[in-house]
Amino acid sequence: MKLSTQRLFDDCYGKYAIAAVNVFTMEQVLGVFEAASVSRSPVIIQTTPVARDYAGATMIIAMIDAAAEIFPDVIYALHLDHGVEAHIDSALSSGKYSSVMIDASHESFEDNVQRTSAIVKKAHAHGIPVEAELGVLSGVEDDIDVSDSQAKYTKPEEVLAFVSQSHCDSLAIAVGTSHGAYKFAGKQGIRFDILAMIQEMLPKFPLVLHGGSAVNPYHVTRINGFGGSMMTGSRGVKDEEIQKAIPLGICKVNIATDLRILWTAVHREHFYLNPCLFDPIVPGKQYRKELIEMLVSKFELLGSKGKSCNFFGQSNEHLKLRNQ
Ligand code: 13P
Numbered sequence: 033m034k035l036s037t038q039r040l041f042d043d044c045y046g047k048y049a050i051a052a053v054n055v056f057t058m059e060q061v062l063g064v065f066e067a068a069s070v071s072r073s074p075v076i077i078q079t080t081p082v083a084r085d086y087a088g089a090t091m092i093i094a095m096i097d098a099a100a101e102i103f104p105d106v107i108y109a110l111h112l113d114h115g116v117e118a119h120i121d122s123a124l125s126s127g128k129y130s131s132v133m134i135d136a137s138h139e140s141f142e143d144n145v146q147r148t149s150a151i152v153k154k155a156h157a158h159g160i161p162v163e164a165e166l167g168v169l170s171g172v173e174d175d176i177d178v179s180d181s182q183a184k185y186t187k188p189e190e191v192l193a194f195v196s197q198s199h200c201d202s203l204a205i206a207v208g209t210s211h212g213a214y215k216f217a218g219k220q221g222i223r224f225d226i227l228a229m230i231q232e233m234l235p236k237f238p239l240v241l242h243g244g245s246a247v248n249p250y251h252v253t254r255i256n257g258f259g260g261s262m263m264t265g266s267r268g269v270k271d272e273e274i275q276k277a278i279p280l281g282i283c284k285v286n287i288a289t290d291l292r293i294l295w296t297a298v299h300r301e302h303f304y305l306n307p308c309l310f311d312p313i314v315p316g317k318q319y320r321k322e323l324i325e326m327l328v329s330k331f332e333l334l335g336s337k338g339k340s341c342n343f344f345g346q347s348n349e350h351l352k353l354r355n356q
Contacts, residue, residue, distance in 0.1 A: 033100075033104065033105075033106070033107055033108075033343070034100065034108060034109065034110065034130060035074075035107055035108070035109055035130065035343060036109065036130055036131070036161065037076060037109040037111060037130045037131035037161055037163075037201075037202070037284075038131070038161045038201055038202075038238075039343070040074050040076070040107075040109055040283075040343075041202060041238035041283045041284070043074075043339070043342050043343065044074075044283050044336070044339070045236060045238060045281065045283055046236075046278070046279055046281065047278070047335065048278060048334055048335030048336045048339060049241075049274070049277075049278050049282055049283055049284065049285050049334040049335065049336065050074055050075065050076050050109075050283060050284050050285070050334070050336055051073075051075055051076065051244075051285055051287055051327070051330050051331060051334055051336065052075075052076035052077075052078050052111060052113070052240075052244075052284045052285065052286045052287065053075060053076070053077055053078065053287050053288075053291065053327065054078050054079070054080060054083065054113060054286070054287065054288035054291065055077055055078070055079065055083060055092070055096070055291075056082075056083045056086055056092075058095055059316050059319050059320050059323070060291055060323065061077070061092075061095045061096055061099050062099055062102075062320060063319075063320045063323035063324050063327065064077055064099075064323075064327060065077075065099040065100070065102065065103040065106050065108075066103065066320070066324050067323070067324045067326075067327035067328050067331070068103070068106045068107075068108065068327070068331070068340075069103040069105055069106050070324065070328060071327075071328050071331040071332070071336075071337045071338070072105075072337065072338050072339070072340040072341065073331035073336040073337050073338070073339060073340060074107040074108065074109075074336055074339055074340055074342075074343060075106065075107075075108050075331075075336075076108065076109045076110075076111050076130075076284060077096055077108055077109075077110055077111070078110070078111040078112070078113040078286070079092055079093075079096075079110075079111075079112060079113065080113045080114050080288075081112075081114065081115060081116075081119045084119065089122065089126070093110075093126065093128050096110060096128075097128075105340070106340070107340045107343045109130035109131060110128060110129050110130050110131075111129065111130060111131045111132070111133065111163070112129050112131070112132040112133060113133055113286070114133055114135045115132050115133055115134060115135065116134070116135065116136075117134075117147075117150075117151065120132045120134060120151055120154070120155070121154075124154060124155060124158045124160060127158075129160060130160070130161075131160060131161045131162065131163060131201070131202075132151070132155055132160060132162055132163070133162070133163040133164070133165070133204070134147060134148050134151040134162060134163075134164055134165075134200075135165050135204075136148055136164070136165070137165035137166060137167060137168050137169075137204075137206075138168060141166075141190060141194070144164070144165075144166065144194070144198075145194060145197045145198045148162070148164040148194075148198035148200055149197065149198045149199060152164075152198060152199045152200055152201075156199075161201035161202065162200050162201050162202075163200065163201065163202045163203070163204055163240055163284075164194070164198055164200035164202075164203055164204070165203070165204040165205075165206075165240075165242075166186050166187075166190060166191060166194050166203060166204075166205060166206075167184050167185055167186030167187070167205055167206030167207075168184045168206055169206050169209060169210050169211055169242050169243055184206060185206050185207065185208070185223060185226055186205040186206045186207065186226065186230060188226060188229035188230045188232070188233055189233075191203065191205075191230050191233045191234055192233045192234060195234060195237060201238070202237070202238040202239070202240055202283065202284065203234070203237065203238075203239055203240065204239075204240040204241075204242050205226075205227070205230055205239055205240070205241075206242075207222050207223045207224075207226050207227045207230075207241070208220065208221060208222045208223045208226075209222060209241060209242060209243030209244065209269055210243045211242065211243050211288075211289070212243075212289055213245075213247050213252075213262065213263075213268070213289050213293060214263065214265065214267070215243060215245075215247065215267055215268050215269065216267050216268075217265065217267075221269075221270065221273055222269065222273045222276075222277060224276060224277075224280070227239075227277060227280045227281075227282075228280055230281070231280045231281040234281070235281075236281075237281065238281070238283040238284065239280075239281040239282050239283060239284075240282070240283070240284040240285075240286065241269075241274075241277060241282045241284070241285045241286065242286045243269070243286065244269055244274065244285035244286050244287050245268045245269065245287050245288065245289035245290040245293075246268040246269060246270070246271065246290055247267055247268030247289060247290065247293065248268075248290065248293070248294075251293045251294055251296075251297040252293065254297040254300070254301060255293065255296050255297050255300055258297075258300040258301045258304035258305075259300055259304055260296065260300055262293075268289070268290070271333055274333055274334065275333065275335075278334070278335065285334060287330065290326065290330075291323065291326075294319065294322055294323060294326055295319055298315055298318050298319045298322055299315045299319070302314065302315035302318065303315070
């Protein structure tokens with residue numbers, strides 16, 4: 033059952049977080065729904081503009097609709113990740129999305145407010161909540177590539193003004209994570225001091241952690257053991273960091289890289305060990321199986337396992353916008 037993203041946040045705030053999983057392929061769409069069904073966990077399924085372009089928005093949305101029909105017990109929201117105006121217009125007019133993200137984080141504060149509030153106005157007219165971003169994450173995701181020198185932590189002293197001027201419904205913040213497989217060097221990690229100050233400025237307001245992948249060293253070793261050459265020093269967010277972030281207002285944890293690393297590990301291993309095989313179904317099944325296992329443990333980590341029962345009896349009439 034598709035619900036409003038805001039409804040999911042109202043339930044989880046401060047207690048558990050919702051995994052927001054980026055999908056590109058049929059195996060990923062089915063894997064996310066099956067894992068959510070097995071775990072009885074609410075989930076946010078999200079598409080970037082690149083995911084929408086890969087096979088066409090019609091195709092990816094149809095796959096998600098089909099998975100929702102196969103797994104009617106799954107509580108989910110469909111979110112547009114890292115959109116700009118054209119993608120958001122198309123997502124809003126499709127009537128399929130539960131929420132959209134406007135990523136104007138590279139702009140000045142004033143321009144970010146202005147672009148975000150224009151999107152909020154349009155999206156709220158469709159009954160759709162908006163995630164905005166303040167601060168800039170480094171790393172590579174799809175067609176976004178931000179160097180470490182361009183990255184900026186979110187300034188806690190700006191968040192209240194940003195939210196009240198833009199009227200966004202949730203806020204992605206930069207607290208040290210980055211997109212991709214190379215998040216932290218040395219002892220770096222999430223800046224909990226900044227996160228705690230942001231929550232103090234915005235109590236009860238849903239915060240979003242981009243760059244939430246763990247980058248499991250087992251799969252990096254597996255990739256490199258079967259002919260890959262991922263850089264050593266790849267490192268993601270530790271489980272303890274994710275758990276510590278939840279009571280500080282992180283409601284949504286974005287995960288894309290972990291699915292890609294797993295895909296590469298499974299396929300490299302399969303074709304390395306079976307050089308004569310060329311059937312996509314064999315590694316495809318193995319990928320889905322391992323993806324389900326990985327997501328089931330993510331739901332456990334985020335505390336969302338078993339929480340779907342909190343939503344039964346709810347429907348889209350409960351879609352309510354925080355700022356209207
Ligand atoms: P990862 O690269 O850590 O998976 O983050 C994905 C993300 O933030 C999508 O918006």
